[in-house]
Amino acid sequence: MSKGSFYLTTPIYYVNSVPHLGTAYTTIAADALARYRRMAGYDVFFLTGLDEHGQKVAQAAEENGTTPQEWVDSVAPKFLEAWEMLDISNDDFIRTTEERHKRGVQAFWTKLHDAGYLYKGGYDGWYCVPDETYWSEDQLVDGKCPECGRDVEFLSEENWFFKLSEFAQPLLDFYAAREAEGRPFIQPHTRRNEVVSFVEGGLRDLSISRTSFTWGVALPFAENHVTYVWIDALLNYITAVGYGAEDPESAALFERHWPANVHFVGKDIIRFHCVIWPAMLMAAGVELPETVFAHGFLLTKGEKMSKSKGNAVTPASLVERFGVDAYRYYFMRDVQFGHDGSVSMESMVQRYNGDLANDWGNLCSRLFNMVGKYFEGVVPEPPDAEVTDADSTLRSIADALPEKYEDAMSRLEYVAALEAAWDLIKEANRYIENEAPWNLAKTEETLPRLRTVIYNVLEAVRIAALFTAPVMPETSAEVWRRLALGDIRDVTDICAQAAWGGLPSGNAVTKGDPLFPRIYEEE
Numbered sequence: 429m430s431k432g433s434f435y436l437t438t439p440i441y442y443v444n445s446v447p448h449l450g451t452a453y454t455t456i457a458a459d460a461l462a463r464y465r466r467m468a469g470y471d472v473f474f475l476t477g478l479d480e481h482g483q484k485v486a487q488a489a490e491e492n493g494t495t496p497q498e499w500v501d502s503v504a505p506k507f508l509e510a511w512e513m514l515d516i517s518n519d520d521f522i523r524t525t526e527e528r529h530k531r532g533v534q535a536f537w538t539k540l541h542d543a544g545y546l547y548k549g550g551y552d553g554w555y556c557v558p559d560e561t562y563w564s565e566d567q568l569v570d571g572k573c574p575e576c577g578r579d580v581e582f583l584s585e586e587n588w589f590f591k592l593s594e595f596a597q598p599l600l601d602f603y604a605a606r607e608a609e610g611r612p613f614i615q616p617h618t619r620r621n622e623v624v625s626f627v628e629g630g631l632r633d634l635s636i637s638r639t640s641f642t643w644g645v646a647l648p649f650a651e652n653h654v655t656y657v658w659i660d661a662l663l664n665y666i667t668a669v670g671y672g673a674e675d676p677e678s679a680a681l682f683e684r685h686w687p688a689n690v691h692f693v694g695k696d697i698i699r700f701h702c703v704i705w706p707a708m709l710m711a712a713g714v715e716l717p718e719t720v721f722a723h724g725f726l727l728t729k730g731e732k733m734s735k736s737k738g739n740a741v742t743p744a745s746l747v748e749r750f751g752v753d754a755y756r757y758y759f760m761r762d763v764q765f766g767h768d769g770s771v772s773m774e775s776m777v778q779r780y781n782g783d784l785a786n787d788w789g790n791l792c793s794r795l796f797n798m799v800g801k802y803f804e805g806v807v808p809e810p811p812d813a814e815v816t817d818a819d820s821t822l823r824s825i826a827d828a829l830p831e832k833y834e835d836a837m838s839r840l841e842y843v844a845a846l847e848a849a850w851d852l853i854k855e856a857n858r859y860i861e862n863e864a865p866w867n868l869a870k871t872e873e874t875l876p877r878l879r880t881v882i883y884n885v886l887e888a889v890r891i892a893a894l895f896t897a898p899v900m901p902e903t904s905a906e907v908w909r910r911l912a913l914g915d916i917r918d919v920t921d922i923c924a925q926a927a928w929g930g931l932p933s934g935n936a937v938t939k940g941d942p943l944f945p946r947i948y949e950e951e
């Protein structure tokens with residue numbers, strides 16, 4: 429029985445750059461939540477995609493002597509390949525040059541035009557092409573873009589405007605109402621004040637069209653106007669689930685999944701998502717999303733993250749060295765989601781060797797070897813011997829895990845969620861050390877206790893694999909395969925699966941190669 433829809437999105441990425449550590453970070457975080465929600469029985473729809481219009485793309489295409497469409501078509505496969513390499517389980521991949529999107533954008537702006545939210549006016553001001561953002565004279569810092577410090581260009585055009593200024597109070601009321609209901613729209617909380625004080629300062633109407641170039645979605649009611657790239661891009665979140673399409677399947681999809689549960693964004697694009705986006709939806713009478721979660725930036729000390737020869741560190745180079753699961757684990761475990769965090773090759777090697785090779789990989793290797801050695805590779809009967817304090821401790825940590833994990837994941841605290849899983853992994857290691865199965869195997873009288881100890885650790889490992897699966901899907905699938913259990917990716921009732929005692933005795937256990945072979949720091 430499905431627990432209902434869970435719709436989550438990443439920003440749609442600009443095609444001026446190939447996937448890098450930053451864009452991979454947002455996408456992996458969203459993927460871990462998507463996987464967990466599927467395992468918890470939700471009807472998940474996970475969307476990512478590409479933002480393919482705008483002046484920046486038009487310019488890049490021209491510089492490369494190609495058309496914008498050819499240019500975006502040449503970049504799109506790089507994103508698809510990267511997400512496949514990183515085991516991203518998105519259900520859809522939207523490109524803003526697709527017909528379904530353009531149709532939805534046109535339907536949306538026609539609706540706002542008809543409803544009287546748009547007007548024609550002259551725009552005189554500054555534009556930052558790399559950020560695709562408008563600025564007024566007084567917002568510039570030393571004549572440069574206040575966001576990125578790059579040059580801006582002067583624009584003097586006839587534009588269509590959206591009456592954004594009318595939405596300042598409705599937005600403030602909306603943020604407050606959601607807070608009062610205990611379901612804050614802007615998360616984490618620290619970001620809320622920033623947005624609220626910005627809106628309290630008053631909002632200017634937003635220019636929504638451009639006439640100086642053509643690479644965008646044409647505004648149906650205004651000849652020679654294409655939509656401003658940001659308000660084209662934001663609409664992907666509804667066009668991907670069928671907004672603006674006439675057919676009944678699209679309408680059903682929209683009904684099924686909208687409103688979105690979480691829009692994952694970096695803190696750099698919070699105003700677009702927490703101010704402009706909800707105002708657009710209010711104007712169109714479309715329900716507002718549940719949450720926008722803004723995470724921090726990954727900071728790298730260039731030389732340290734880069735390997736020999738000064739090559740920039742790419743997702744592919746890290747996956748090659750550490751494997752995909754370790755890559756995903758490192759970024760989710762080492763940086764508090766919502767805060768900025770430094771990443772380095774050094775700390776990645778440390779995490780890998782400590783948490784993955786020693787704690788998790790070693791636990792599995794030792795255990796599966798002992799099952800081979802003492803029980804001919806077969807899961808022994810569940811315990812019939814007396815339960816000791818050590819047994820109860822191990823079991824109580826396993827029993828507490830589903831709730832702790834859910835609590836952390838519902839707040840997108842990946843570090844806390846992984847720590848909860850690690851509590852069980854560490855306790856299982858301690859339990860093996862203290863119970864010393866190798867001694868229990870020495871005498872006939874202690875064989876029942878040996879059975880109990882091994883069964884309990886197998887159970888802990890089976891359950892730990894469930895809760896590490898959202899972040900490390902391949903490893904968990906492998907652990908379950910070695911325990912002769914079903915495909916862990918098919919689990920849709922994680923809590924029921926986590927009930928202690930679920931491992932059938934008699935299953936054939938495979939030893940296999942080390943899950944995370946130790947690696948050594950490069951010279």
Ligand code: MSP
Pocket residue numbers: 438439440441442443449450451453454479661662663692693694695696697724725726727
């Ligand atoms: N196309 C817009 C988004 C439109 S959404 C309707 C855009 N694209 S982008 O390619 O620049 O991607 C920005 C996003 O990439 C950030 O919001 C963030 O999610 C991610 N990151 C880019 N660099 C990053 C870091 N250094 N660290 C963490 N995430 C960063 O903006």
